[in-house]
Amino acid sequence: MQVDLKERASENLSFIREAMARAERVSSVSGLATMAMGAIGLGAGALAATRTSLPDVLLVWLGAAVLAGALGAYGALWKTRQSETPLLADQGRRFLLCLLPPLATGALLTQSLWDGPELAVLPSFWLLLYGVGLLAAGTYAVPPVFRMGVGFSAVGIAAVFAPASWQNGLLIAGFGGLHLLFGYQVYRHHGG
């Protein structure tokens, strides 16, 4: 009887832990912060359009990426604090482990291609790598995150074949438009 009670109680605690881990994914991405990242993307696109050289255009986008990344991280932290859940609990940790390697790859590629003749391929790499990261991380996040990964991958593929003059527009469509669109979906349907 004693063993049964203990087993039952342990099973119940495991069930609660698993249910929380499954549901946790719903709470970690901030829709508001994602929309703000989109606004930064639109601003960066407008600013980049005034630049004449490709390195200058890409520098504007790099600055925006740093700003938007910090904002996204702050938004996730704020949202998890609001719901009193740890940011780096199981699902949050997996989310980051899926998202960070493609982003690190993008940073390394940017660094290695910066002084070479292949600089023009960077926008498509950025869009594709971010899209791949979101697709993988999206399995541990709310459904709009996965759909945003699909969107970024599609825009990235388009950027591979698009002429150089379209690259800034495609970056705006991705980092501006898709962040705004899917950020709104997260905000509206997944707790802010």
Added chain:
Amino acid sequence: MVAKGKLKPSARTAKRQQRSLDAISGFVADDPGGDFHKLLNDRVRLGILSSLAVSERLSFKELKGLLNATDGNLSVHARKLEDAGYVHCRKTFEDRQPRTDYQMTAQGKAALERYLKHMEALIRATSD
């Protein structure tokens, strides 16, 4: 000296057992009708509360997917939690489609915390 050394751990164990038993009896004494216990002893209801503990708001569809429950089963259990005041249900329309969202109330949060404490106390008591 040796006997004193031997007695100390068992006295400590007895105290721990007493504390665990007090926690369990306290739980039962607070719940004379057993309604609270009955409510959370069901896996779907426990799953709803556990999921809502980490997510501010979940839709019916999301809960259904998370708990692998049928429409009928989920709505019956969610209604029981709503009647007990553990969850708050909000019905809206989205693109002309009805949408139901659930949020945990302070009462629900307290109930889940109490249930967790009870389970921990049970494990401690039966481990000694």
